[in-house]
Amino acid sequence: MRLLIILLVFSNFFNLDYNIYYSRNKEKSLTNGFFGFEEKSRAKLIYKDGFLNIEGLDGNANVTIYSIIGNKVAFFPNIGLRNFKEPVSLQRETMYIARIEFSNTVFTYKFFTR
Structure with a gap:
């Protein structure tokens, strides 16, 4: 019985989908179902002279900028x-x-202003 409980605890701890210590707010991206890996975006965010530039992405989207403490x-x-x-x-x-x-x-994306 103890072994069963230990196995359940360890399987839940190492299962990242259900782990409470693993942040669920990770970047979601396009997945390749055949190979099972995620494709990362190669976008660049550049803040210069009061303007924010986003390069490397195409299409329409909602863009929201937050402070590091979560204020919009x-x-x-x-x-x-x-x-x-x-x-x-x-x-x-x-x-x-x-x-x-x-x-x-x-x-x-996280970015730093200079």
């Missing part, structure tokens, strides 16, 4: 990402999180 700083609904360059007032030397929501995929 800016929101751009259903905006095209091919030539994304929007004015955003951000503090210097601060880390932010960008959440880019497509219709079926969500990407999150």
